[in-house]
Amino acid sequence: MIVPLEHVLMLAIILFSLGLVCTLVWRSNVIMLLIGIEIMLNAAMLVFVGSSCHWGKADGQVFALMIMAMTSAEVSLALALVVYLHRRRNTVDVDEFRELRD
Amino acid sequence: MEQTLFYILAVVTVIGTILAITEKHPVHAIVYLVTSFFSLAVIFFLLAAPLIAMFEIIIYAGAVMVLFMFVIMMLDLGRPDEAKRPALRQWLLPLILGGIILVSIGLLAAGHSGVPDAAGEITVREFAVTLFRKYGVAIEIISMQLLFAVVGALYLGRRRRP
DSSP: OOSOHHHHHHHHHHHHHHHHHHHHHOOSOHHHHHHHHHHHHHHHHHHHHHHHHHHTOSHHHHHHHHHHHHHHHHHHHHHHHHHHHHHHHSOOOGGGOOOSOO | OHHHHHHHHHHHHHHHHHHHHHOSSHHHHHHHHHHHHHHHHHHHHHTTOHHHHHHIIIIIIIIIHHHHHHHHHHHTOOOTTTOOOOOHHHHHHHHHHHHHHHHHHHHHHHTOOOOOOOSOOOOHHHHHHIIIIISHHHHHHHHHHHHHHHHHHHHHHSOOOO
16 A cells, blocks of 8 residues: 555545535536536545555455446436437426426 | 655546536536546556556546547537536535535544555456456346446437427
């Protein structure tokens, strides 16, 4: 371990908070909202990899790989939803989609 | 040497992410995010995870970000004159909430007491053995999930008859 685990955790926490702020702020654009989710998932991956390095076990890296596979599935579905919604309303503003019925 | 590199890369990652979330133009935001992911990949490499670092570049910086770019181009969202940043008033409350979460998790992380690290590097061989022997079922489930995602994306993306 080249640096103490606390420093890796601090970096991950800062990245997670930035992703959270991005998700909360960008309600006018679904793409930026999804980018915030990506940043948060990356912070979680950093925690897994750092802990795996700290304890010398490979399990953390395996779960980082799982998160990556999960993210690619999530992104493909979410972007398909964005395309679908854009076709319906011609906008990507989240506030436009507040009605459950059409 | 490696320690200094870690801190430099950490600063690059954080600055890249801040620029990405404050950029009003989605295409620029994605380019900043790719920069941030590249430096994060090098951090993974420094943390003895070369395979994860390569996947980070191939899948995240490559496939996922290109998918984002593709959707932005396809829906024509990348026009500079139409892009607008949320008002300053909208930034205030999320920043306060994010700051509270940052401080609270930070305090928890600073007070943690981990067992000192066990000796031994994690080789790719050990990683592969853990992946396919211990978590073989998880691999099957994740591949099913990817299949479902493909089917769902195809269903959502098909063109309906008017």
